[in-house]
Amino acid sequence: MLFLLLALATNAFSQARKIINFDNDWQFIKDDVPGAEKPEFNDKQWRTLDVPHDWSIEGSYDRANPSGRGGGYLPSGIGWYRKTFEISKADAGKMCSVEFDGIMANSEVWINGKSLGKRPYGYISMSYDLTPYLNFDKPNVIAVRADNSIQPASRYYTGAGIYRHVRLVSVSPTHFTHWGTFITTPNASASKAVVNLKIEVQNNGKAGDYKLQIDIVDNKGKVVKTVESTKNILAKGTGLFTQDIEIGNPKLWNVEDPNLYSAVAKLYSSKTLVDNQTIPFGIKKAEFIAETGFWLNGKNIKLKGVCLHHDGGAVGAAVPLGVWKERFKKLKEVGVNAIRTSHNPVAPEFLDLCDQMGFLVMDETFDTWTAAKHNGEKGYNLYFKEWWEQDTRDLILRDRNHPSIVIYSIGNEIHDDLSYPEGYKAYKMQEDVVKKYDNTRPVTMALFRPANSKVYLSGFAEQMDVVGQNYRENELIAAHEAHPNWKVIGTENTHVISQWLALRDKPYMAGQFLWTGYDYLGEADWPETTNNQGLFDRAGNWKQQSLQRDSWWSPEPVVHIVRKSDNAGAGNWVADWTPSDFDTYDNAKVNVYSNCDEVELFLNEKSLGTIKKPADDSPREWNVTFEKGTIKAVGKNNGKVVAQEEFASAGKPTKIIIEKSNSTLSNNWDDVSFITATIVDDKGVRCANADNLIKFTVSGSGKIIGTDNGSIISHEDYILPEKHAFSGKAIAIIRATKDTGKIEIKATAEGLDAGIITVEVVPEKKN
Structure with missing residues (x-):
């Protein structure tokens, strides 16, 4: 009977809110096809694929491509996606929405021929209500048009298409509002913490009393506190539950031990569970102090940060989480503890990983306001006036529960006139929106040549929570020393020693963010296709600047x-x-x-x-x-x-040795292994000058999703299973295609002994 009751409770819990992975089995065409939004449209000849998907990275480099130096000379254009699905009539009383973590760019979404809306900003997450237009026990068709033909759209590579994850979510008429839960820790110490929860409920059902139960669960799965409260919510109205929960001897979140808790919220009408959600959070106290910089849980630390663009090299903008895991491991190894999301919202799982691995985050909104930038003249500047408020709001609502985020940035090297008072008004209106939805974190922006724009003299900078400046550290030092009450941070910095010493030797300098952590696609002059200012190259190889940084930042x-x-x-x-x-x-x-x-x-x-x-x-x-x-x-x-x-010293190349970053994989889009092929002599020494064509073949339960060598002048297609070695090395990124089995990877080159390695495919662990 106990097992039966547990099974019934689990089933009821799972039925309150359904979240369905919506990534698989889309139809795609890279073309602008009239009438493709109509449900009766025939898409049988289109390509079937899973998203996330970046069709730009599948193309070839061409200097004539309209994306130009900003887009890395990769293809642009228009693409369509369509997906057919059914909803059971048993769910007719539910409310159903589709959530896109990002569509690049200028997207429009239809359901059964009805337009749900447009969104120009390709980096923003969005949710559309499908409920009024659904068919039950009959086919439904979602259609998505992504328009990247308006070029040059960016100073750096954007990708193209439905390049992040998609979900189908169904809830009861009375449910937790989308992004309507806000968790803060206004008091946080090793002896006691107060966790504040504000949870908004939307009632599209009957008026009545609704009970909210909150379980605080630690990282071992133990419930450490349970509280309940009841609120009467009017029909067609909203109710806001506010709860302070005291936790004794909490495990604090920090960069060394990123301890996470979860708030498990259950909403009841009488004894019926009507909605549930689980939101991870961390207990911490973060603050910026003018005299001494950044403090976390009472400890004064430097933000040793890097800027990261959103592409993952060979995989383009559709980046599996496993790629970020490998990159984050190397950044940790070199001593990095902070990341700036330059210069746009990132995928939500990117921030989840920062929470889990202990990175402090500067969460950034925009690279442009209204003024255009070179090589990106047709970018977000065309849409800022109409969309900045909604895009800013959605970023804050989506991201504010991540403990990794310690500061927001609302602009990078903005070319708008920042002269007082007009410039500060543009800044202040954005800051006000940020603080309307999250007043617990400071706001900054990456000032561009402030001595020229006079923002240090006009009154602009002194009204910023934290003054952020790109480069020219001596200007920032002088500004602080002239205004000791200013909190300051380097938002973008080079790898030279003088800029490191500015951080090391000035206690008031809260941190710096190197340009960049990894080489990124675009912002390069032909024949180069990649900006190479990263600590690591696209393929993850160490570079001179990462080796030197290791000597400065590694413990x-x-x-x-x-x-x-x-x-x-x-x-x-x-x-x-x-x-x-x-x-x-x-x-x-x-x-x-x-x-x-x-x-x-x-x-x-x-x-x-x-x-x-x-x-x-x-x-x-x-x-x-x-x-x-x-x-x-x-x-x-x-x-x-x-x-x-x-x-x-290496001798004559004789063979290929092959290594793997992960020895096991699960059949999950986000799980990958990096296969590194290195050309060596008969003693196993890397032949640094070897540039042989290395061909990768895979058999068994996996496939290659991209190959790379890290060269900034290579024009080889990433989707091909071969690459010329660069400094004696090349990589293939593989993914499992079955639930079990083995993947055998072979690397060959003419005249060399082949390298062979296997990766085991194991069942995916369920939470």
């Missing part, structure tokens, strides 16, 4: 060797001991990046001397007469070896 002892690629200090910094021409390379300029007290360098086991750690964190430098063999750097603290790195 662990590190040693990294780099050399100039060409003779006598010419060329680029590379991390190997294999010059492209041994005959002409005799003077090697070598740098070692390290946070160790002292570093000793060895060439073929002969010491080249020891250098102590410079006070300004600059690299240790050696001029080395090149010899084939090995170069090794040894780092010591208090005389003890704590870190070392060694490179050997």
